[in-house]
Amino acid sequence: xxxxxxxxxxxxxxxxxxxxxxxxxxxxxxxxxxxxxxxxxxxxxxxxxxxxxxxxxxxxxxxxxxxxxxxxxxxxxxxxxxxxxxxxxxxxxxxxxxxxxxxxxxxxxx
Amino acid sequence: xxxxxxxxxxxxxxxxxxxxxxxxxxxxxxxxxxxxxxxxxxxxxxxxxxxxxxxxxxxxxxxxxxxxxxxxxxxxxxxxxxxxxxxxxxxxxxxxxxxxxxxxxxxxxxxx
Numbered sequence: 501x502x503x504x505x506x507x508x509x510x511x512x513x514x515x516x517x518x519x520x521x522x523x524x525x526x527x528x529x530x531x532x533x534x535x536x537x538x539x540x541x542x543x544x545x546x547x548x549x550x551x552x553x554x555x556x557x558x559x560x561x562x563x564x565x566x567x568x569x570x571x572x573x574x575x576x577x578x579x580x581x582x583x584x585x586x587x588x589x590x591x592x593x594x595x596x597x598x599x600x601x602x603x604x605x606x607x608x609x610x
Numbered sequence: 611x612x613x614x615x616x617x618x619x620x621x622x623x624x625x626x627x628x629x630x631x632x633x634x635x636x637x638x639x640x641x642x643x644x645x646x647x648x649x650x651x652x653x654x655x656x657x658x659x660x661x662x663x664x665x666x667x668x669x670x671x672x673x674x675x676x677x678x679x680x681x682x683x684x685x686x687x688x689x690x691x692x693x694x695x696x697x698x699x700x701x702x703x704x705x706x707x708x709x710x711x712x713x714x715x716x717x718x719x720x721x722x
Binding site: 502529530532540541542543544547549587589591594595596597598599600601602603 | 641643645651652653654655658660666668669700707708709710711712713714715716
């Protein structure tokens with residue numbers, strides 16, 4: 501079952517904040533976040549492995565609520581370079597596969 | 611510092627033709643994956659290989675076959691191409707579960 505991402509698309513002005521949510525119907529071992537720019541391959545952002553874990557990468561951070569099987573990606577003071585489509589990937593226990601969500605298209609305008 | 615290399619980058623086929631997409635990684639990763647991505651869509655897993663000598667079906671395996679030739683190489687074959695297989699194909703690899711996947715640049719395949 502594919503994780504559900506929300507919103508599907510968001511438009512922000514430079515400097516604004518955004519939150520992208522990822523929800524799974526299955527128990528999760530980890531959640532991955534990737535960003536894909538148009539015409540390019542997905543690029544890894546971060547992995548969250550433990551319940552309630554929060555990680556950060558410059559102005560991009562994420563949380564993982566293992567009990568709720570949800571993860572959120574936080575983009576603070578967005579920059580033009582943050583534009584792209586963000587995918588979460590869910591990984592179950594003992595499962596070699598990563599199942600990707602449908603993506604959230606983020607557009608940052610000056 | 612090649613990472614994951616896919617060939618070819620672009621290909622146009624006629625319906626019914628066969629083709630093999632090649633993927634090689636130089637990171638000594640155990641697991642390799644083939645995905646397809648249709649316009650405006652997410653990544654759907656076609657086949658994967660958890661280790662050399664093993665392959666398993668993903669979400670959308672019909673119409674495809676794979677070969678894990680050795681630890682470095684994982685190929686995807688379309689035996690009789692159909693227009694519904696027009697897509698961008700990505701190969702990815704990683705060391706073990708819980709680690710990030712590294713993607714190749716993709717193969718843009720059009721079937722007329």
